[in-house]
Amino acid sequence: SAWTMPYAFNLPFAELEGRDYNDDLLGNKVEGLPEFPTGEVLGGESDYAYVFEWDEYYAPRAVNRLLDAGVRVKVASKPFTGVTADGTHKFDYGTILVPLGPQSVDRDKIHALVQRAADSDGLTVYSVGTGLTPSGIDLGSGSFEDLEKPSIALLSGEGASSYEVGEVWHLLDQRFDMPPTLFPMDRVERADLDRYNVMVMVNGNYDELSERATEKIKRWTQEGGTLITTKYANNWAEQNDLANIEYVNGEEESEEEKQVTPKSYADMSKARGAQYIGGTIFNTKLDLTHPLGYGYNDEDLTVFRNSTLFLEKAENPYATPLYYTDNPLASGYVSDENLEKLSGTAAIVVSDVGSGRVISMTDNPNFRAFWFGTNKLFMNAIFFGQTIDGGSGN
Template identity: 30%
Template sequence: MNRFLLCTTLFISTLLTAQNIKSPSEFLGYELGTEFTRHYEVVDYYEYLAKVAKDRVQLTEYGQTNERRPLLLAYVSSAANISNLETIREEHLKSTEGSGNASKAIVWLSYNVHGNESVSTEASMQTIYELLTSKSSYLENTVVIMDPCINPDGRDRYSNWYNQYKNTPHQIDPNSKEHHEGWWSGRSNHYMFDLNRDWAWLTQAESQQRIKFYNKWMPHVHVDFHEQGVNNPYYFAPAAEPYHEVITNFQRDFQVTIGKNHAKYFDANGWFYFTKEIFDLFYPSYGDTYPTYNGAIGMTYEQGGSGRAGLGITTRIGDTLTLKDRIAHHHTTGLSTVEVAANNAGKLNTEFKKFYQRKNYKYKSYVLNGDSDKINALAKLLSHHEIEFGKGNNGTVKGFNYKTKTSGSLKMNENSLVVSTNQKKGTMVKVLFEPNAKLSDSLTYDITAWSLPYAYGLDAIASTTEISKTKFEPTSAQNSNLNKDTYAYVTDWNSMEDARFLGNLLKKGIKVRTSYSPFTLEGKSFKRGSLIITKADNQNHKDFIGTLQKVLQENSSIHLTSVETGFVDSGKDFGSSSVQMIKPSKVAVLSGAPTSTLRFGEIWHFFEQQLHYPVTILDTDYFKNVDLDNYDALILPGGWYGDFFNEDQLKKLKEWVSNGGNLIAMGGAIKAIDGEKGFSIKMKKVEKDSTDTNPMPHENWQRERVKNAITGAIFKVKVDNTHPLAYGYDQEYFTLKLGNDAYDYLENGNAVYLESNTKPVSGFAGSDAQKKIGKSLVFGVESYGSGNVIYMVDNPLFRGFWENGKLFFANALFMLN
């Protein structure tokens, strides 16, 4: 067949294919970009394509959201590749083991992780359509994996809101209602979590289900499609500094290659764009960094618009930005990405295999000791990421000590966890475990510290030698049949497993006491906060032993010690006033403006998905009409309260606390009730340096500003573990500080606090910020009448991943009766 005839045949074939497949506009019944497509309609279109082009599209439902919407992956490639898809996958994964002869480029395109950044899902439909028609040549040596909507719950929340409130026809005036979402925007998922910051921590159902399939494919290229402010032009790679030091030269260079290809198309259309600004590659839990640390070319693309833009809006310079414009831009970069990958399939495969060669990282092993529940929790996270780990052998390991930040040693035992960088996921291990990530630029987009030993509250050594290990088995308690004649059962209070156990007991009507003093009994020592379950307290429970046995089955890591007497060897007897009944707390949390959606969501998720304990949500719209006497505890999430609490509401709040209520004020909520307005806590004041009077050049203002910033840094703080708010903790704690808000010590009740040394152990804190936070409160309790005000300056529930902070929150609920 001559060249002309071949080209003609291919053209006719492509034309016939295009005629057989409906475009998104034809299928949906409206022109793409003139309406927001609801998620079920998007699913319908992808299912349609999988039916009419079943030789080139394979559709998989990889999970469901909290609101039961399907999560989909579409595999798109040539007919030959789709028929051989599993073989291609297996051959590709051999590259991570240093073998195989993979030849196909694997490109993963992720759309709509933020629900109200809704254009990308619309663009995905046009992109897959053209990959199957006019751009099908890209697929001969490329497999494209498309996730049309990572966050269906958030997307439908936005699209339904917009369809309800938009003008007809739509109004481009930025002041119109359709450009102003309410408090609960479509950005987050069901629990108001930001899914784009959950790739590493896997706290959310969407992330947990997606990572299983990501690990099955480990693509060469991953793109996360986003939107930014209305007045911003388009952003694409290469990314801004700081780049994490593990990112390879090839990964850096290929971002430039892709960016230049995008620029070619944008220049031809006269579209504006920017690169190398704002969006860096450092924090490991993004949709660009997480894939990068797993060998991919991970990139964020940002289109101007987001939830404000609607179907069209007037920008600052008087232009009209339409949904059609936004679709065109994301559609262009999506196709451009696949084009570059297709043209560089050989290079991508070669460099991907190189990425997985053994690397000579300084630390070869990380060894961790601590409470078995915390070890098990970390092991569970590592398993989700398919990171290999093992159990330590008896012996001593030397290296960098996380607690002292100096050389030290650690005695290993049968419960020690050992994680080596000499494994397939070795780079990810380094990033997640390194004591202090190297920061090339202090101007960053997110937090600068996250090291897992600090986050999980474990003793750790980073060793320059590889430590041998054996198979790890999660520890679980073995509780034999409980004796109904036992005087009492006692268990420790050290972890979230203990908090879940307590919450479960209280929900089932079993009475539990706690000891405010350490004690020894029958040869065993128990710390403050230990739980005591007596037969006498539960004699009226219709099935005390049976219920307790059932709760133990549901909380398998709990070990109960049965004791035959309440007469202790040392400490306070069980009848002492130092051994108090834990009251089943009826808890409410404030929601709605002025609380932060993210901060509220962390609390909501904590109760329903972590603690498994009931919580009532009170909205600010009707909060003033709520009888607070119905609740034992009220949580004020972080936010921007301003004058939300007027004089009458503050009076009501103070009366409720005085009558026995526990008020938990977090982050920004503290400012709403501080010493000038309600309670005694006072913002720390720092005198400005009067000698620093020289004017600052305008170009330096950002760098000057970071002197007063803390971008998610870890600090070692002191703990008064004799205080009920700090039961279960040692005398030191590592807190993740997210800003420079600082409060003076309380007169009493300083459970956790910073001393004068404020140099972070990990992450960035500006010099002025460090001065400000010296000798300041972290967590504390003010007694007020018969109740308490619990202040949480730092956020122990941040993004759901700071595991070691969560027991403070449980203490605030249960230990401050």
């Protein structure tokens, strides 16, 4: 399994060859645990709105806290330049807007909540005094979309990977204070799914879901739910007509290649092992304008993969917001055959299902709770899946 720290944390870096190294490049020695960074509310208390960017890791925690308090929160689907108390500032896709009217929560409480976002979540919050902007969308534009508070059902129990269920639970409960409801599969057909707007199915075999439970999930999705499936959970979604995805089968063999050459039985285990992807890092391209790309500043993103599930890009050109590059290997081992299969394929495909959507991820974005670099993809699916335009799904 490959291990490259800056890839795992999505950090910009450059390789330094030995002859270019000198001690002057070293910073101060780190002593003890570093302090959590604190942000600030620039401009103090506002009488119009607050805005903050989505690129900070704990921005989802701040937004969830606001929504949980009943505050109306919006997300920008287009960039703009805002006039803030700290001067003009360029805001990108995914910027969060907290308007002060109309709201059911009083302004003092909203200010206290955005101050907490700065203090506890490390966010820089901008106080804004006008909805008019020098360029881009105005703050009253319909390109700001209302967000719903995520209510998350996480399928668990026999068939679902306990490791990956635990990784999702840890991410949501321990890091973002958003505890999901864990659903054993045999409880789905008796559960009230209308209480939830997001469902997560991690890697696993979901054949144990009853026909009634399957129909219930399909109806829930069609009525507006966001279903997130990772790795082999995609098989279940595809087989039950929820995900419009196609698998990569590889190139048709020539007649010469079809000729079987006898091999030593002793080599069989080694040959099979060579086709296994035990943990390899690959290069992908991310659409930064897509809701699943909000908060990222670079279209080049490295992902961790430990499966041989390969998906074709969607026929709809807007339905594959993340895909593998033509030369995807960044670090680790992969066979030539699997590298060829993977090149240029989809890493995420979005499917329209009635009023809802299914977000199919070929990989685990929350691997072992240390692959921080792709956590935002998962959180974007949770918060912004509801905002993905219906015409952009496969």
